[in-house]
Amino acid sequence: MGLALVHGRARAGIRAPAVKVEVHLAGGLPSMSIVGLPEAAVREAKDRVRAAIQCAQFEFPARRITVNLAPADLPKGGGRFDLPIALGILAASGQIPADALGDWEFLGELGLTGELRGTDGVLPAALAVAATGRRLLVPAANGAEAALASGVEVRTARTLLEVCALLGGQKALPLATAPEQRVPAGPDMREVRGQAQARRALEIAAAGGHHLLLVGPPGCGKTLLASRLPGLLPDASEAEALESAAVQSVSGRGLDPACWRTRPFRSPHHTASAIALVGGGSEPRPGEISLAHNGVLFLDELPEWDRRALEVLREPLESGVVTISRAARQSEFPARFQLVAAMNPCPCGWAGDASGRCRCTGDAITRYRARISGPLLDRIDLHVDVPRLPPAALRPDAPEGESSGHIRQRVIEARQRQLDRAGVTNAALDQAATARDCRLAPGDQALLERAIDALHLSARAMHRILRVARTIADLESHERIASLHLTEALGYRGFGRSG
Ligand SMILES: [Zn+2]
Known part of the structure; x- marks a missing residue:
């Protein structure tokens, strides 16, 4: 017997394609070659596998060892193939029973002493294995994450020796179990005082899944508002939550299996690179827009962002990938996130403030706003002014705002109407569905056309306005979009008109 086959998984985006690890032993000078891995990774895998096998008191065969990772055209980074390679060598040399391998898939990096180290992308692998009917063995550190996938038996091990004992039938290994879910108490709308218009816009954004731009002076509460959007959204479905968790799993930052159902809120700093924002790298990793998948991406100080980074946002804003x-x-x-952007109204931040402390020239203000491209602004459905509050509104005894729980109830009902009607949120309606579900009375149609003309808006913006009007009507359980709904939707496009 000089041949063994072990099942493993690669990482490609948030998928985990199957990889067959074939090990062949032949006579001749002792050597070990691995094909199908990048050069640098081969060297490291060889050293780890050899040391781990010897430390586990097995014999490293003095033969010509060929390891083939197939298919060759899949990316195969990291140490995730160490364990399958080691098991293949032990099975091909008759040190563990080869026929026990077929029911299993294996993932894990080996330390030099044979301990199993956690690897990334375990959840996507577990989801993929569930479809094959095989069982999965992962390092103990990855057990909780792998257990989030249902329909697959996952066992965990701490060392190569434990895995060999399992395959030899001498030892049972523990089943991986998912941790108890923690639901972190997020920030509440109750703490937001005043700001009626911004609160209303946030509710509409939550109800229809629309993108939102908050414009106001420093310290007026833009971040406060944005961070409360996730708390207004309905719970993510299991499929949505699993997809978001899979993104975190392959991000290299680790996934917290105890909070996997929580909708993400990401707020990268404006100095973040384009790669950090949209993803990239030699072994491509997801960026902030994907980490915000099914949640909220908050971009503060929008004009300070690298324009090239923002341009890359346009495509995912439309397609969700x-x-x-x-x-x-x-x-x-995947990158189906809800964008909340924030900016000051002018370079100093105080344009339009009652104090009159803004000294910016008209030119400076125009240049500042022009840093954000028209096509990006076009894709943001709701533009809303967030003024500085008068001191009286900030007194400790000022009335609290309505709680997130109350608002969320209305959001859930409005979303249900959308799902019953079209199967998706209003923001996700395509052009044909917009034409079908967002019909206006003739007088309102004329009003919309006049507004599009006056605001120099694109056809894309027009469709977005219609979808926002649809959401406003849904919040009031209206079958049809009425004039009031349309007028309110148009009001959220007023920004930019006065330059
Ligand atoms: Zn100013």
Whole structure:
């Protein structure tokens, strides 16, 4: 017997394609070659596997060892193939029973002493294995994450020796179990005082899944408002939550299995690179827009962002996915996030404030706002002014705002109407569905056309206005969009008119 086959998984975007690890032993001078892995990774895998096998008191065969990782054209980074390679060598040399391997898939990096180290992308692998009917063995550190996938038996091990004992039938290994879910108490709308218009816009954004731009002076509460959007959204479905968790799993930052159902809120700093924002790297990793998948992406100080980074946002804002091209290889990550952007009204931040302390010239203000491209602004459905509050509104005894729980109830009902009607949120309606579900009375149609003309808006913006009007009507359980709903929707496009 000089041949063994072990099942493993690669990482490609948030998928985990199957990889067959074939090990062949032949006579001749002792050597070990691995094909199908990048050069640098081969060297490291060889050293770790050899040391781990010897430390586990097995014999490293003095033969010509060929390891083939197939298919060859899949990306195979990291140490995730150490364990399958080691098991293949032990099975091909008759040190563990080869026929026990077929029911299992294996993931894990080996330390030099044979301990199993956690690896990334375990959840996507577990989801993929569930479809094959095989069982999965992962390092103990990854057990909780792997257990989030249902329909697959996952066992965990701490060392190579434990895995060999399992395959030899001498030892049972523990089942991986998912941790108890923690639901972190997020910030509440109760703490937001005043700001009626911004609160209303936030509710509409939550109800229809629309993107939102908050414009106001420093310290007026833009961040406060944005951070409360996730708390207004309905719970993510299991499929949505699993997809978001899979993105975190492959991000290299680790996934917290105890909070996987929580909708993400990401707020990268404006100095973040384009790669940090949209994803990339030699082994492509998801960026902030994908980490915000099914949640909220908050971009503060929008005009300070690198314009090239923002331009890349346009495509995912429409399609909900981002494709990263790296050499000959493409990786795709989901990026269906809700954008909340914030900016000052002018370079000093005080334009329009009652104090009159803004000294910016008209030119300076125009240049400042022009840093954000028209096509990006076009894709943000709701533009809303967030003024500085008068001191009286900030007194400790000023009335609290309505709680997130109350608002969320209205949001859930409005969303249900959308799902019953079209199967998706209003923000996700395509052009045909918009034409079908967002019909206006003739007088309102004329009003919309006049407004589009006066505001120099694109056809894309027009469709977005209709979808926002649809959401406003849904919040009031109106079958049809009425004039009031349309007028309110148009009001959220007023920004930019006065320059
Ligand atoms: Zn100013």
